[in-house]
Amino acid sequence: MLKPLTLCILLLVGGALFDSTAQKPILDVGLRLQKTINLYNENGLSVQYCHPTLCYDKLYFGLSYVTSRLGTAFNSNAIKQDNYILSGTWMFRPQHVVRPFARLNTGYFHADYEYAIFDDLDNNSMLLSPEGGVCFETHLPLKISLSMGYNVITGNGVNGAGTLFPLYLQTTLSWNVFK
């Protein structure tokens, strides 16, 4: 017997694929390029999902992973750090090319200090960041979004991760795989 979650996912995807008359879910899969002001480039993947029955093409839920390993820390001595992000996004102005959006991210941050001598230093943190920007979409499955975000939780030298800075800019290029 299939588990309930697996069944839901199969119904959603199956319904999208086989019912050509209903609206299809939107699944934007893409690259997220993030630059922290006065610190690292952290890049990775982003997936944003919207269901037809839930504020279609307005409310998106997302998962992202961005890391300095694919940015500044690639082939350098920069600290290797990872961001695992869950997000909820509200996209304004459906059916328009230029669409402002507001997003709230949460998640988990981890920095690898590599040497045991630094084991006493804080290197993990929860993430919480509001984000706002604009998305460009046409009739193609391609979306380009640009936004600025602010990490509400940062390190302070006593608690928290030292390389979790407040302000960042991000660009996401994504493709709607269901279109």
Added chain:
Amino acid sequence: MRLYVMVMLMGLVAGCDKTPPITDAMLDSGTFFDPSLYHPEKYLTSIAHPNPTTAEKARPVIIACHGYSATTFEWDEFRAWLKPDSDQVFVSQVLLGGHGRSYEEFKQSTWRDWQDSIKSEYERLVKEGYTNINFAGSSTSGPLIMELVASGYFNGKVTPKNILLVDPIVVASNKTLSLVSILGPMLGYIDTGNSAAEDKYWYHFRPQETLQELQTLLNRVRKDLEKGVTLPAGCAMKVYKSKKDDVADPVSAVMIYKGMRTASGGLIDMDMVDSRLHVFTRLDLRTDATAKDRENQQNAFQDMENRVLNIMAE
């Protein structure tokens, strides 16, 4: 209407008086200066001993350099601690450029000005024939000295024997420094809230221009460390870093440890100190220094002296 409000807000911000309320009791006032400017012979070895004997030329000189907005006061305790051994080690206390004078002079200064006085003392000592030169830097003097290494300044010159950094900063603990280019012009300056006693030795107000210079320096050195910095042959380095530090984030130590290498490709020495103080070697004027803090200070001073005298720890 919206445009009108925005213009009004910008005008309000731009028109805000950016002159801090400086009093004559503050170093900022320009009514008194760092004592090294009145009596350089008491602070700088190059002035006190301009004609060293052959033995003195080989004696270790420690060029001790203070941090951002501070003065020679930051290394006074080290000098006092070394006094009984003054026939074995010289201490030369440098006042960073733009520091110890007035708020306006500080405001006009750049990180290169701050660094210039370190270079000036080093060059005077080399010219006078000193060969055993060592650096001790606290806080911002850490990146200032590391930048000298990274830029190749010591190539072809007398190699420093030791670089000893106390609580060097590469990343600030206060992450709003990263926003200084946006917030700075709006604020004009930062009020440190220092006590009256501290006001004699640290600037009370920090001009946003100098905070921007600080951020520029930190970015430069961070990127140098990311690429990798190699010490000159014959130069050893040790960092003494507080594990909790509300000024220089302890992650600075991680960046330095990952980025700096000895000439033979080895790691530098690192001591993560069980302290919550920034520049834990300076305890004067602290009202909350504990016995543990005193022990940390004494241990660091002893280790630093042992290193410049090339004494192996027992």
